[in-house]
Amino acid sequence: MPIETSLTALLGVKHPILSAPMDTIAGARLAAAVSAAGGFGILGGGYGDKAWLERETAKAAAASVPFGIGFITWSLAKKPELLDIALDAKPRAIMLSFGDPKLFAPRIKSAGALLFCQVQTEDMARAALDAGADILIAQGTEAGGHGASRTTIDIVPAIVDLAAGRVPVVAAGGIADGRGLAAMMMLGASGVLLGTRFYASQECDGTEEAKKLICDASSGATARGVVFDLSRNNVWPAPFTVRSLINGHLRRWTGHEVELLQSMTAVAAEYAAAREARNFDIAAVFAGDAVSLIHDIPPAAEIVERIVSEADQVLLGRRNSSAALRA
Amino acid sequence: MWPDRRIIELFKTEFPIVLAPMAGVMDAELVIAAAQGGALGSLPCAMITAEKAREQINIVRQRVTAPINLNFFCHTPVAADPAREAGWKKHLEGYHAELGLDPGAPVSAANRAPFDAAMCAAVEELKPEVVSFHFGLPDQALLKRVKAAGCLVMGSATIVREAVWLEESGADIIIAQGAEAGGHRGMFLTENIAEQPGTFALVPQVVDAVKVPVIAAGGIADGRGIAAAFALGAAGVQIGTAYLRCPESKVIAPARVALAQAGDDSTVITNVMTGRPARGVANRVMREVGPISAHAPAFPHAATALGPLKVAAEKLGKVDFTNLWAGQAVRMGREMPAAELTRALAAAALARMSALGR
Numbered sequence: 001m002p003i004e005t006s007l008t009a010l011l012g013v014k015h016p017i018l019s020a021p022m023d024t025i026a027g028a029r030l031a032a033a034v035s036a037a038g039g040f041g042i043l044g045g046g047y048g049d050k051a052w053l054e055r056e057t058a059k060a061a062a063a064s065v066p067f068g069i070g071f072i073t074w075s076l077a078k079k080p081e082l083l084d085i086a087l088d089a090k091p092r093a094i095m096l097s098f099g100d101p102k103l104f105a106p107r108i109k110s111a112g113a114l115l116f117c118q119v120q121t122e123d124m125a126r127a128a129l130d131a132g133a134d135i136l137i138a139q140g141t142e143a144g145g146h147g148a149s150r151t152t153i154d155i156v157p158a159i160v161d162l163a164a165g166r167v168p169v170v171a172a173g174g175i176a177d178g179r180g181l182a183a184m185m186m187l188g189a190s191g192v193l194l195g196t197r198f199y200a201s202q203e204c205d206g207t208e209e210a211k212k213l214i215c216d217a218s219s220g221a222t223a224r225g226v227v228f229d230l231s232r233n234n235v236w237p238a239p240f241t242v243r244s245l246i247n248g249h250l251r252r253w254t255g256h257e258v259e260l261l262q263s264m265t266a267v268a269a270e271y272a273a274a275r276e277a278r279n280f281d282i283a284a285v286f287a288g289d290a291v292s293l294i295h296d297i298p299p300a301a302e303i304v305e306r307i308v309s310e311a312d313q314v315l316l317g318r319r320n321s322s323a324a325l326r327a
Numbered sequence: 328m329w330p331d332r333r334i335i336e337l338f339k340t341e342f343p344i345v346l347a348p349m350a351g352v353m354d355a356e357l358v359i360a361a362a363q364g365g366a367l368g369s370l371p372c373a374m375i376t377a378e379k380a381r382e383q384i385n386i387v388r389q390r391v392t393a394p395i396n397l398n399f400f401c402h403t404p405v406a407a408d409p410a411r412e413a414g415w416k417k418h419l420e421g422y423h424a425e426l427g428l429d430p431g432a433p434v435s436a437a438n439r440a441p442f443d444a445a446m447c448a449a450v451e452e453l454k455p456e457v458v459s460f461h462f463g464l465p466d467q468a469l470l471k472r473v474k475a476a477g478c479l480v481m482g483s484a485t486i487v488r489e490a491v492w493l494e495e496s497g498a499d500i501i502i503a504q505g506a507e508a509g510g511h512r513g514m515f516l517t518e519n520i521a522e523q524p525g526t527f528a529l530v531p532q533v534v535d536a537v538k539v540p541v542i543a544a545g546g547i548a549d550g551r552g553i554a555a556a557f558a559l560g561a562a563g564v565q566i567g568t569a570y571l572r573c574p575e576s577k578v579i580a581p582a583r584v585a586l587a588q589a590g591d592d593s594t595v596i597t598n599v600m601t602g603r604p605a606r607g608v609a610n611r612v613m614r615e616v617g618p619i620s621a622h623a624p625a626f627p628h629a630a631t632a633l634g635p636l637k638v639a640a641e642k643l644g645k646v647d648f649t650n651l652w653a654g655q656a657v658r659m660g661r662e663m664p665a666a667e668l669t670r671a672l673a674a675a676a677l678a679r680m681s682a683l684g685r
Contacts, residue, residue, distance in 0.1 A: 122591070140525070140527065141525065142524065142525055142527060142528045150591070150592075150655075151505070151506065151507055151525035151526070151527065151546060151655065152525065152527045152528075153505070153507060153525060153526050153527045153545075153546040153547070153552060153555065154507060154525075154546050154591070154655045154656065157549070157551055157552070158591065173527075174524075174525065174527050174528040175527075177531065179531050179558055179559050179560055180527075180531070180559070182558035182683075183527065183554075183555035183556070183558035183559045184555070185558075185683055186551055186554035186555040186557075186558050186679055186680070186683060187551045187552070187554075187555045188551055218487070219486055219487035219488070219524065219529075219532050220486050220487070220488075220517075220519075220522040220523070220524065223521050223522075224521075289524050289525070289528035290528065292487070292528075292532050293531060293532065293535075314330075314558050315558075315683055315684055316684065317328070317330040317680070317684055
C-alpha cells in the first residue's frame with residue numbers, strides 16, 4: 001500500500017523516499033533505480049565536476065524516470081555554469097545544500113524545476129522559503145557527510161512548525177528503515193531522504209570496500225568533525241562539519257586539528273595517496289549514525305520496498321520490534 | 328490505542344509515560360501530580376537520605392494509589408582529592424570575591440551518594456513498584472534484594488553496549504537515553520560523549536539489541552515526539568524537561584525564567600557543575616569555566632566548591648551557579664499543571680498515531 005503524503009503528490013511519485021545526492025557516488029544508476037522503484041533519486045552533483053555531470057545527467061535523462069540533481073551551494077557559486085548543464089537535462093528538481101540558495105533560485109524555477117533546499121537551522125529554513133523553496137529538507141546531525149549540530153528529533157519538528165504547511169518537509173539524518181520513515185511522519189515530515197542506506201546498495205558508485213565497512217559498522221562507529229575536510233585541503237564554511245566512519249586517521253587527528261592545519265600539505269599528500277589506494281584506515285567513508293541499522297548491500301529497489309512495507313506495518317499499529325517484523 | 332502495551336501492563340499506569348527523576352528540582356508533589364495524570368512518577372533519591380525517601384514516599388502513598396518509581400545513582404564513589412578540590416576552588420576564587428564569600432570557609436560536601444544497603448532496606452520496606460538506576464546497576468547482591476522485593480528494575484543506556492549489559496545484568500526495562508536528554512548522561516561503559524547517539528538513532532538500535540521493553544528518553548516533549556518514539560520501537564517514553572516549568576516542580580523562580588527564555592541552542596553538555604557530563608541550559612559558570620573543564624574534580628566533588636556560590640547568587644536572583652539541567656527540547660516546556668500536561672501529551676500522541684495510522 002503506497003504511503004501518500006504532500007511530498008508524493010508534489011513530486012508525482014509513489015513513495016516518500018528520496019536518495020541523497022552523495023557527491024559523485026550517487027550517479028544515474030542509483031538515482032534511476034530509486035525512481036524506478038517509486039521513490040525519487042537525486043544525482044550527487046556535489047562540488048561540481050563538469051565531465052561527471054554531463055555523463056550522469058545524460059544517463060539519467062535516458063532512463064525516462066523523474067530525477068533530481070543536488071549541488072553544494074557554496075561550491076556551485078564558483079562554477080555557476082554547471083547549473084545550466086544540470087537544467088538542460090530537464091530534472092524534476094534541483095537540490096541545494098550548504099549555502100544561500102537565493103543566487104540560483106530564479107534560474108532553477110524559471111527552467112521549470114522544483115527547488116529543494118536542505119537546511120540545518122531555522123534561519124536557513126527562513127532563507128530557503130524566502131528564496132522560493134518548494135521543499136525543505138531538515139537534516140539532523142546524525143546524517144552522514146556534511147551537516148551541522150542539531151539532532152533529527154529536534155530539527156525536524158522545528159522546521160515543520162516553521163514551514164507551517166506551506167511546503168512539504170523531508171527529514172534526513174539517521175534514517176535507514178521503515179521505523180525511521182514512520183517516526184519522521186509522526187514528527188510531521190512528509191518524507192525522508194536517505195544517504196548511507198543507499199550507499200550500501202548495488203547501484204551506488206561507491207567502492208565495494210566502503211560498502212562493506214558500512215555493513216560491518218556498529219553503534220557509535222561514526223563521528224562528526226573537520227579532520228577529513230582539513231586532510232583534503234578542503235575548508236568548509238561554518239557551521240558545517242562532516243560525519244564519517246571512525247578510522248585510524250580520524251583517531252590520530254581528532255583533538256589535534258591545529259597540528260593538522262600546520263602540517264596540512266604533507267597530510268593532504270598522504271591522504272590523497274590513501275584514497276587512491278582505497279586505504280580506508282586513512283581515507284574517509286562518509287556515513288551517518290544509521291550505519292548500525294545497515295547489514296547488507298541489496299538492490300536499491302529492494303531497499304525502497306523494505307522501507308515502505310516496514311513503515312506500513314508500523315503505521316498499521318503492529319508491534320514494531322525488528323523481531324516481530326522478522327517473525 | 329497505544330501500539331505497544333507492554334509498559335502499561337508492566338507498570339499498571341494509564342499511559343506509557345514516565346516522569347523523569349530530576350534530583351534537586353522536584354519532590355513528592357510533582358510525582359503525585361504526574362501520577363494523577365496517568366504517568367509513572369519517579370522520585371529522585373540520589374540527593375536525599377533513606378529517611379527523607381521514606382517520608383516522601385509516604386506522602387505520595389497517602390495521596391495517590393498509583394505505582395511509583397524510586398530512582399538512585401549507582402556510580403562508583405571516588406574519595407575527594409583535597410589537592411584537586413583546592414585547585415578547583417582556586418579556579419573559582421574570582422567568583423567568591425565577587426560575591427563577598429570567604430573561599431576558605433568550610434563547605435559541606437556534595438551529597439550524591441550511590442545506592443547502598445541502607446537505601447536497599449528502605450526499598451524492601453517501601454516496595455515501590457519500580458526502581459530505576461542511573462550510571463549502571465548496583466552490585467548483584469543489592470540488585471537481587473530489590474528484585475526480591477517485587478520491584479521492576481529499569482536502567483539507563485547511552486549506547487547499545489550499555490543496553491546489552493543492563494539486560495544481561497537483570498534489568499527488566501531499558502531506558503535508551505539519547506544525547507538530547509537533560510541532566511546527567513547515564514553512561515557507565517563509555518566516557519566518550521561523541522560516541523553517544525541521539526535518541527532517533529539510539530532507540531531502534533537498542534530495540535534490535537535487547538528483548539526487554541525499551542523506553543525512549545531525550546528530546547521528547549510533545550505528542551509528535553512520543554508518537555515517533557513508538558514508531559521507532561519504543562514501548563514507552565521518559566520525559567523530564569517538559570515538566571520543569573509545572574507549578575508542582577521545585578524549580579526556583581529565576582531558573583524558571585532562564586528555562587522559559589532558553590532557545591534551541593541554549594543547552595550544552597558540561598562537567599563543571601558536578602564533575603560528570605550533564606546537559607543543561609548554559610549558565611555563567613558553565614560558559615566561563617567550561618562547558619568542559621579539565622580542572623573539575625571527580626563526581627560529585629566539583630559541586631562542593633560551587634555550593635556556597637550557588638546559594639549566594641540565588642539570593643540575588645541569579646542562576647549563575649545553579650544546575651539548570653534541561654534537554655534539547657527545553658523550548659517545548661509548558662507552564663501547566665503536571666496532571667494536565669501528562670494527559671495533554673498522551674492525547675496528542677494518540678491523536679497523531681491514529682491520524683497517520685491505517
